[in-house]
Amino acid sequence: MRLDRIDFAILRELRKNARLPNKTLAERVGVAPSTALERVRRLRESGAISGYHAEVAPAAVGIGLQAMISVRLARHSREDLDAFHAYLLTLREVLAFYHVAGANDYLLHVAVADSDHLRDFALDAFTTRPEVAHIETSLIFTFRRNPDVPIYREAEEG
Template sequence: MFRLDRTDFALLRLLRKNARLPNKTLAEKAGIAPSTALERVRRMHESRTIQGYHAEINPAAIGIGLQAMVVVRLARHSRAMVDSFHRHLQGLREVLAFYHLAGADDFLVHVGVRDSDHLRELALTAFTEREEVAHIQTQLIFEFRRNTELPILRPPDP
């Protein structure tokens, strides 16, 4: 595993809040030289500590008027069924994110749709008509906020 120290954690916290910080600003805020910041960020990319950068898009700007979480319980638990459903979810344009779970439910799927009619149609065609699916439950999302604070749960390496 890639070893992270206090400086790496500082860089990660800054990038989590604003991934578009210029390297010079990033280095200044972390209290290190720009060349050091550049090299450390490069190393974190190579080690897959940093896995990518994402733009936060206003859902309404792209036609999403309603978001929901769909809880899915599979009919059976087999590698083939889980893999098949996983591939299915990746192919749905309305799926914003999904989680494969342990416990009574198997998947939690975050979807973005135009309106309630679109959600109903998606629930029927993309979920209830699938042979893998035994049960779904849909919950509307009134508001979504991403936490930009980084919950670092282990001490930095010396």
């Protein structure tokens, strides 16, 4: 799908607030409400918008501590990577994970109730896995999502 400046403006506005009323969205990007509605539909259908998410206050659901866990695997076969990836998707404490290059293979953003929960989770979830060679945990003191989206493509004319 070719995106123009209006599509990019819509993506920026929805990234800031996905619950923005269509009329307000249309005003902010300078189009008619019917145009905004059709553009959002096209962006969804094309996959440019892949979903909408609620930002949940951690304390409201009992999350008292967040951390990044670096994981280094012992082996790097396709089977081990696929199995570890599938395993991570089963862990409710894992908010997000990144398969990365460098000294470690994965960075995991985890959310737990407290430091005891973090210790037990790290030990139980990772030190028992044969493909895991090393873990390192870093506490997160502050987490904020940037509501802006970097756009590196040029808008299409048209």
